Amino acid sequence: MGLLSxxxxxxxxxxxxxxxxxxxxxxxxxxxLIVLVLFSFAINPGTEEAREFAPGLLWLAILFASSLMxxxxxxxxxxxxxxxxxxxxxxxxxxxxxxxxxxxxxxxLLTELLMLPFFAIFYNIPLxxxxxxxILVLFVGSxxxxxxxxxxxxxxxxxxxxxxxxxxxxxxxxTPVLVVSTLxxxxxxxxxxxxxxxGIGFLVVFDLIFLTALxxxxxxxxxx
Amino acid sequence: MGKRIVLGAAAIxxxxxxxxxxxxxxxxxxxxxxxxxxxxxxxxSAWAGMDAFxxxxxxxxxxxxxxxxxxxxxxxxxxxxxxxxxxxxxITGPIWAKPAWGIYWTWDARLxxxxxxxxxxxxxxxxxxxxEEEERRALLSALFGIFAFIDVPLVFFSxxxxxxxxxxxxxxxxxxxxxxxxxRKVLLFNVLAMHVFAAFLIVERYxxxxxxxxxxxxxxxxxxx
Numbered sequence: 001m002g003l004l005s006x007x008x009x010x011x012x013x014x015x016x017x018x019x020x021x022x023x024x025x026x027x028x029x030x031x032x033l034i035v036l037v038l039f040s041f042a043i044n045p046g047t048e049e050a051r052e053f054a055p056g057l058l059w060l061a062i063l064f065a066s067s068l069m070x071x072x073x074x075x076x077x078x079x080x081x082x083x084x085x086x087x088x089x090x091x092x093x094x095x096x097x098x099x100x101x102x103x104x105x106x107x108x109l110l111t112e113l114l115m116l117p118f119f120a121i122f123y124n125i126p127l128x129x130x131x132x133x134x135i136l137v138l139f140v141g142s143x144x145x146x147x148x149x150x151x152x153x154x155x156x157x158x159x160x161x162x163x164x165x166x167x168x169x170x171x172x173x174x175t176p177v178l179v180v181s182t183l184x185x186x187x188x189x190x191x192x193x194x195x196x197x198x199g200i201g202f203l204v205v206f207d208l209i210f211l212t213a214l215x216x217x218x219x220x221x222x223x224x
Numbered sequence: 225m226g227k228r229i230v231l232g233a234a235a236i237x238x239x240x241x242x243x244x245x246x247x248x249x250x251x252x253x254x255x256x257x258x259x260x261x262x263x264x265x266x267x268x269s270a271w272a273g274m275d276a277f278x279x280x281x282x283x284x285x286x287x288x289x290x291x292x293x294x295x296x297x298x299x300x301x302x303x304x305x306x307x308x309x310x311x312x313x314x315i316t317g318p319i320w321a322k323p324a325w326g327i328y329w330t331w332d333a334r335l336x337x338x339x340x341x342x343x344x345x346x347x348x349x350x351x352x353x354x355x356e357e358e359e360r361r362a363l364l365s366a367l368f369g370i371f372a373f374i375d376v377p378l379v380f381f382s383x384x385x386x387x388x389x390x391x392x393x394x395x396x397x398x399x400x401x402x403x404x405x406x407x408r409k410v411l412l413f414n415v416l417a418m419h420v421f422a423a424f425l426i427v428e429r430y431x432x433x434x435x436x437x438x439x440x441x442x443x444x445x446x447x448x449x
Binding site: 173 | 288340343344347350351354355356360363364367368370371372374375378379381382383
């Protein structure tokens with residue numbers, strides 16, 4: 001069986017597990033909502049400056065939410081003791097990572113889309129006309145978060161204090177994604193919106209570099 | 225043992241000579257005066273720290289590839305030394321910045337990325353404390369070290385999008401960068417001294433880690449009996 005068919009089957013498994021309970025999606029969506037409300041106390045949301053801060057707040061909320069969401073990614077396999085059978089089932093362990101990171105990207109993107117209307121209303125930002133490009137930014141950004149997050153959650157699942165360790169390892173690693181996604185989103189939501197293609201290009205490069213690293217080193221992350 | 229003493233003596237003598245050169249040989253800078261002399265220490269620490277992280281990266285790769293315990297020891301030794309040197313950079317920077325810029329810290333590109341770099345290696349060392357089993361700790365921390373190191377250029381590049389306030393590089397910088405010839409010699413001498421000093425620290429830390437690992441092994445053997 002090839003890498004792609006393996007990945008497709010595993011991805012189906014990830015999606016089925018999640019959509020049976022929808023635990024991750026609902027908790028992450030509520031978490032983002034809480035963060036968006038709490039941010040309104042840190043800055044005065046009615047002012048003009050709030051519009052400048054808003055993209056950063058959105059991406060910070062996504063980043064924090066992702067570091068919670070990825071906790072269960074490999075932990076679920078560990079508590080159910082299914083990781084070794086997964087490894088035996090596939091010819092290339094990269095398929096496990098590929099399936100998990102695609103699933104993570106989809107879950108993250110779905111919660112983001114759920115939260116966007118609230119974000120637009122709370123911070124008084126008209127998004128409708130920019131939605132297609134905004135989704136592009138959200139996609140390349142979330143893909144980067146998911147690639148690095150899937151790799152790191154495989155590491156943290158094997159350590160003590162894993163709940164604290166995952167954000168500790170992941171968040172500094174994701175600095176480039178936060179910086180560039182915020183910048184691109186901010187210039188997109190500006191009074192005179194411009195599309196920072198250079199930023200999109202950078203995010204794609206980030207995604208490709210970490211995907212390559214995961215492809216090269218992924219199998220060692222799952223060693224017994 | 226003998227080699228380690230020679231290296232230690234050389235490192236200490238070189239650091240003393242480099243300090244002497246920065247205070248008495250290098251000419252006084254026109255606008256900043258004596259304050260500028262911290263630059264020799266600051267830049268050489270940054271340089272040696274980056275190279276220590278490079279050594280750590282190579283050791284991490286070698287561990288994943290060859291699985292020798294010594295690569296793990298080298299990894300932790302160079303990461304710790306790099307972290308100490310980067311801490312020196314982050315302390316000497318604000319000491320210089322307060323009189324020169326009027327503030328201790330500014331969220332300038334190079335300051336911010338050095339800080340993120342520092343955080344990445346703090347995480348690397350923290351990860352090591354949270355995995356008990358020796359081989360698993362070595363492998364997983366090596367993999368995180370690899371991810372962290374390939375992240376470093378991305379961090380630097382992405383933060384460069386912000387406006388930078390840090391003085392432009394004077395060595396290998398673009399056009400317009402200039403450094404007095406004596407100052408350049410003093411700086412390069414400082415860089416050399418700091419590298420020898422870093423090598424000395426890495427070797428010592430490596431030996432310490434090796435001993436710790438041997439003690440661990442002996443203790444487990446005793447407990448098994």
